[in-house]
Amino acid sequence: MKYKLKKELKTVFDAPAPARKEEFINLLEYPKANRLDFFISQIGYIRKRVWILSLLLFIGTLIGLYFSGASYSFVWVVSSVLPFVSLVTISEIARSITYNMDELEMSCKYNLLEVSLIRIGILGVVNLAVFIGILLLLSGKTDLGFIRLGIYLSTPYLLNCYGSLFVINRSKSRDTVYICGSVTALVSILNSLISIRIYDIYLERNRMFWAIAFIMFAVLSLKEIVKFIKRMEDLKWNSSLTA
Amino acid sequence: MELVIDRLSKHYKNKMAVDRVSLTLKEGVYGLLGANGSGKTTLMRMICGVLKPTSGEVKFNGIDVSEEKFRDLLGYLPQDFGYYPEFTAYDFLLYLSSLKGLTRQRAKDRTSELLKLVGLSDVAKKKIKSFSGGMKQRLGIAQALLNNPKILVLDEPTAGLDPNERVRFRNLISRLGKDRIVLLSTHIVSDVEYIASTILLMKNGQIIHKGPLEEIIRPIEGKVFECLVDCNTAEYLIANYPIINVREEKDKTFLRLVAEKAPCKEAKAVTAVLEDLYLYYFNKEANKSEQLYGIN
Structure with missing residues (x-):
C-alpha cells in the first residue's frame, strides 16, 4: 500500500528542484587515495618506450648470444647500448621540467619531489632487473666472471648517468634532454672506440683501471642523484622562473 | 577559513x-x-x-x-x-x-x-x-x-x-x-x-x-574629466595631466584624464571607474614605455 501511495504521489507531484545541492556536496569528504595507490598509479604514467627499450635490449642480447656467442666484442656492443637505457630513464625523470609541468606538479598534494622519487625508484628497479638479466645471460657464456663482467657493462652506463645528471642539475633550459642525448652518444662512441682500439682493455691486467672507473662513476652518479633530489626539495630551481 | x-x-x-x-x-x-x-x-x-x-x-x-x-x-x-x-x-x-x-x-x-x-x-x-x-x-x-x-x-x-x-x-x-x-x-x-x-x-x-x-576608486572620485578640445589644448593637456584615453575626432581630440580640478573650460567631471584608477597609477610606466618605443 505504502509503495503504491509513493508511486501515485510521484505521478501527481513534481519533485522540487534540489536546494543548495552544490553546498551540500562540497561538505562531503571523499575518501582519498593513500601513498600506495599513488605509487601504483605512477607506474602507469611511465612511458611505453622505457619498457619497450628494456625488453628489446634483453631480447637483442638473447638473439646475439644465440648467433655470435659471448665474445669480447659482444660485451662492448652490449656495454655501448646500455647508456641508451640510462638516457631513456633520465629523460623520464626530467620529463616534468622538459614539458613545463613542474609548476603544476609542485602545487599538488603529492608534489614534484615525490613524483621524481617514485620515478627514480621504479626506473632504477627496471634498469637493475634488465642489467642483472643480461649479466646472468652473459656470465655463463664467458670466462670473465660475474663481477668483472658486471663492471665492464655498468661502467659506461654509470658514466652516462653521471654526465646526463650533471647536465640536468646545472642546465636551466627545457631542452636539456637533447644535451643528454649528445652526452649518451658521446659515451657510447667513446666506449666503442676504446674497446676496438685497445683490444686488451678487458684483460685481467686492466682490472684496476676498471675498478677505479666503476667506483668513481658510481660515487659521482650518486652525488648527482642526491643533488637532483635536493634541487627538487629546496626549490632552488625556482630562480629559473620568471619574476 | x-x-x-x-x-x-x-x-x-x-x-x-x-x-x-x-x-x-x-x-x-x-x-x-x-x-x-x-x-x-x-x-x-x-x-x-x-x-x-x-x-x-x-x-x-x-x-x-x-x-x-x-x-x-x-x-x-x-x-x-x-x-x-x-x-x-x-x-x-x-x-x-x-x-x-x-x-x-x-x-x-x-x-x-x-x-x-x-x-x-x-x-x-x-x-x-x-x-x-x-x-x-x-x-x-x-x-x-x-x-x-x-x-x-x-x-x-x-x-x-x-x-x-x-x-x-x-x-x-x-x-x-x-x-x-x-x-x-x-x-x-x-x-x-x-x-x-x-x-x-x-x-x-x-x-x-x-x-x-x-x-x-574613492581617491579619484570627482577627479576624472572628459573633454573635446582642439589640437593645441590637447597637446598641453597630454603633457601636463595623467591621460586615460585619447581619441581623434575630425578636427578635435577627445580626452579622458585625471586632474584635481577641471583642467579646461570644456572639461566635464564624469564617474570614475576602476580602469581610470588603474591607468592613473600605472600611467608613469605607460609613459615610460611610450618613450621607449618612440610613441608620441
Whole structure:
C-alpha cells in the first residue's frame, strides 16, 4: 500500500528542484587515495618506450648470444647500448621540467619531489632487473666472471648517468634532454672506440683501471642523484622562473 | 577559513619582486591587479608553495604553506603551464587527480564533471596539442578544481579566452568564491571589476590599495574629466595631466584624464571607474614605455 501511495504521489507531484545541492556536496569528504595507490598509479604514467627499450635490449642480447656467442666484442656492443637505457630513464625523470609541468606538479598534494622519487625508484628497479638479466645471460657464456663482467657493462652506463645528471642539475633550459642525448652518444662512441682500439682493455691486467672507473662513476652518479633530489626539495630551481 | 600572508618577501639578486606583503583573506573573490612585472605572479607562486619566499610566511587555518595538508586544500592555475605530449584532456585531468590524491573512481567522476563544466566533454579524448589557447586555458581551470580546493589561486585565468568564454568564467569564479578563497590576478580590469569582492592593487612588489571597488576608486572620485578640445589644448593637456584615453575626432581630440580640478573650460567631471584608477597609477610606466618605443 505504502509503495503504491509513493508511486501515485510521484505521478501527481513534481519533485522540487534540489536546494543548495552544490553546498551540500562540497561538505562531503571523499575518501582519498593513500601513498600506495599513488605509487601504483605512477607506474602507469611511465612511458611505453622505457619498457619497450628494456625488453628489446634483453631480447637483442638473447638473439646475439644465440648467433655470435659471448665474445669480447659482444660485451662492448652490449656495454655501448646500455647508456641508451640510462638516457631513456633520465629523460623520464626530467620529463616534468622538459614539458613545463613542474609548476603544476609542485602545487599538488603529492608534489614534484615525490613524483621524481617514485620515478627514480621504479626506473632504477627496471634498469637493475634488465642489467642483472643480461649479466646472468652473459656470465655463463664467458670466462670473465660475474663481477668483472658486471663492471665492464655498468661502467659506461654509470658514466652516462653521471654526465646526463650533471647536465640536468646545472642546465636551466627545457631542452636539456637533447644535451643528454649528445652526452649518451658521446659515451657510447667513446666506449666503442676504446674497446676496438685497445683490444686488451678487458684483460685481467686492466682490472684496476676498471675498478677505479666503476667506483668513481658510481660515487659521482650518486652525488648527482642526491643533488637532483635536493634541487627538487629546496626549490632552488625556482630562480629559473620568471619574476 | 583564513589565509594569512605575513610580511611575505621575495628578493632576487638585484630586484625586490615582492616587498613585505601582509594580507588576511577570507571567503570571497580577490582580484590582484597590477602591471606586468609588478610582482603578481611571484606573490601567487609563494602563496602556492611553488616558490620559496626570502622571508615571511603563508598559513591557512594555521597550516603552513610547505605542508602536504596545505597543498591538499589548494587549486592553482599557473600563468603558463605545459602538458605531456601524449596526453589527451581526459588523461591530463586523471594524471593530476592522482597527484592530488583522488581515488581512481573519484578521479574519473570528477574529470567527467569538470570537462562538462568547462565545455570540453566533446574533445575529452583529443590530444591537448591540438587544442587552441582558450581550450588549454579551460583545461587549466578544470585541473585547478579537481580536488574541490578551499584556496583557489588563478594566475591570469581569462587570458586567451574569447569574450563569451570570459563571461562564463567570470560567472563560474563568482560562484566558486561563495565558500572558498579565490585569488585571481589579471591586467584585464573589467574582469576584476565584475567578479572581485575585494581588489588588491599591486605596484613594485607592494599592495598599494586594497578594498571593495567603491572604496578603492574613492581617491579619484570627482577627479576624472572628459573633454573635446582642439589640437593645441590637447597637446598641453597630454603633457601636463595623467591621460586615460585619447581619441581623434575630425578636427578635435577627445580626452579622458585625471586632474584635481577641471583642467579646461570644456572639461566635464564624469564617474570614475576602476580602469581610470588603474591607468592613473600605472600611467608613469605607460609613459615610460611610450618613450621607449618612440610613441608620441
